[in-house]
Amino acid sequence: MIQLDFLAVLSQWPALLRGAAFTLLLSAAAAVLGVGLGIACGWARAWGPKPLAAVVGVYVEAVRNTPFIVQLFFVYFGLPSLGVKLSPEVASVIAMVVNLGAYAAEIVRAGIVNTPKGQIEAARSLAMTELQVFLRVVLPPALGRVWPAMVSQIVIVMLGSAVCGQISAQELSYAANLIQSRNFRGFEAYIVATAIYLVLSIAVRQFLNWMGPRFIFGRLPQAGR
Amino acid sequence: MVDFSLWDIFRNLLLAARWTVALSLIAFIGGGIVGLALLLARLAQWPGAQRGVAVYTQLFQGTPLLMQLFLAYFGLALLGVNVSAWVAAGLALTLYTSAFLAEIWRGCVNAIPKGQWEAADSLALSFTEKMRHVVGPQALRIAVPPTVGFLVQVIKGTALASVIGFIELTKAGTMITNATFRPFTVYACVALMYFALCWPVSAYARKLERSFQRER
Numbered sequence: 001m002i003q004l005d006f007l008a009v010l011s012q013w014p015a016l017l018r019g020a021a022f023t024l025l026l027s028a029a030a031a032v033l034g035v036g037l038g039i040a041c042g043w044a045r046a047w048g049p050k051p052l053a054a055v056v057g058v059y060v061e062a063v064r065n066t067p068f069i070v071q072l073f074f075v076y077f078g079l080p081s082l083g084v085k086l087s088p089e090v091a092s093v094i095a096m097v098v099n100l101g102a103y104a105a106e107i108v109r110a111g112i113v114n115t116p117k118g119q120i121e122a123a124r125s126l127a128m129t130e131l132q133v134f135l136r137v138v139l140p141p142a143l144g145r146v147w148p149a150m151v152s153q154i155v156i157v158m159l160g161s162a163v164c165g166q167i168s169a170q171e172l173s174y175a176a177n178l179i180q181s182r183n184f185r186g187f188e189a190y191i192v193a194t195a196i197y198l199v200l201s202i203a204v205r206q207f208l209n210w211m212g213p214r215f216i217f218g219r220l221p222q223a224g225r
Numbered sequence: 226m227v228d229f230s231l232w233d234i235f236r237n238l239l240l241a242a243r244w245t246v247a248l249s250l251i252a253f254i255g256g257g258i259v260g261l262a263l264l265l266a267r268l269a270q271w272p273g274a275q276r277g278v279a280v281y282t283q284l285f286q287g288t289p290l291l292m293q294l295f296l297a298y299f300g301l302a303l304l305g306v307n308v309s310a311w312v313a314a315g316l317a318l319t320l321y322t323s324a325f326l327a328e329i330w331r332g333c334v335n336a337i338p339k340g341q342w343e344a345a346d347s348l349a350l351s352f353t354e355k356m357r358h359v360v361g362p363q364a365l366r367i368a369v370p371p372t373v374g375f376l377v378q379v380i381k382g383t384a385l386a387s388v389i390g391f392i393e394l395t396k397a398g399t400m401i402t403n404a405t406f407r408p409f410t411v412y413a414c415v416a417l418m419y420f421a422l423c424w425p426v427s428a429y430a431r432k433l434e435r436s437f438q439r440e441r
Contacts, residue, residue: 065377065423066416067384070395074416077408155287162289166388173291180299187299194292201287 019175027158030096038104046112063102092164111142144217151208229405241397248383256322263327285324314386333368374430
């Protein structure tokens with residue numbers, strides 16, 4: 001007979017709560033920096049000078065074709081031999097930003113290349129600088145077009161951050177591991193942690209869907225879209 | 226003390242890469258079969274299938290693969306099954322893959338014009354005949370590029386099996402690092418091998434995608 005004892009796990013709720021908060025913190029940092037990096041790289045690939053576009057292309061392909069856990073180990077275990085010593089938390093954020101940046105670059109680029117030519121020409125004819133054209137005319141509607149994909153990618157990166165516990169960043173999966181090493185309730189601990197991840201992923205998705213049109217790309221007049 | 230040359234590192238990683246490939250194939254084929262069953266259950270409109278599959282998909286897409294692996298590992302042990310890492314990793318990755326493939330393929334089926342379904346119905350085709358002669362062939366053509374693309378995700382996903390003690394490329398990298406104290410070189414090699422595995426697949430998926438779009 002299988003006996004499950006969830007109380008033994010739930011009684012450790014402060015550790016779980018701290019872990020969940022830390023997961024959110026890591027993800028928030030990675031989302032802000034990663035989307036920023038993605039926009040820069042998306043610009044470079046769509047509009048940038050040829051050599052820069054090529055370099056960014058290599059970066060994007062390299063990240064998209066290797067597992068996150070290897071990227072994380074490379075940053076955390078590999079870089080110190082070059083003299084860069086990182087705490088688990090900083091290494092986690094760096095790996096997440098690098099990872100998200102590559103996917104976001106492709107997503108942003110898809111949005112940018114679908115900009116109607118007339119809008120760019122109209123903006124230029126108003127004597128806007130290239131930077132203004134990009135930031136004020138091209139980028140906001142482009143982000144609007146690809147926002148659902150971007151939200152999905154941010155959620156994927158958040159779920160991927162469970163791996164960061166492996167380098168002892170103290171996020172949710174690390175908390176679950178800690179609890180199961182205390183009371184040997186491995187299955188229950190991971191069930192609870194998984195349920196929390198599920199709630200987090202649904203909540204983050206809802207939040208980003210709500211936030212996007214209001215704060216990221218919604219300040220432009222809606223006409224013409 | 227054994228000295229590892231770069232070639233030794235590379236050779237040992239290559240040997241371990243076999244298991245990455247094997248696990249990927251198991252997950253991909255197993256996931257394909259389960260995913261197809263889920264899709265058919267949905268299309269046949271079995272009572273509860275619509276909701277059930279949606280919940281299933283949400284569960285696997287909304288939780289980390291790492292947690293799914295741990296749950297398979299601890300859950301099977303709880304059931305009294307003697308778990309090897311093979312079984313746990315194979316099971317978790319198969320279910321994970323099936324959830325994604327079922328969702329991808331549903332999108333492909335939805336892309337088929339309604340008229341095709343109605344035409345098939347008006348010819349009084351049975352469900353099996355409809356799938357076999359009308360919906361299946363058309364959906365298959367749309368489904369190939371994203372399915373090949375998802376294979377890359379599966380290959381990358383197998384890297385997480387290292388965490389529950391499955392000895393594949395990533396785990397081998399960790400073990401060799403512990404023996405050689407050269408993490409930079411070893412993980413760079415590991416990354417290179419994943420790239421060598423994944424990049425041709427993603428390039429092929431992109432090519433399929435492009436030629437498919439040109440056809441239309």
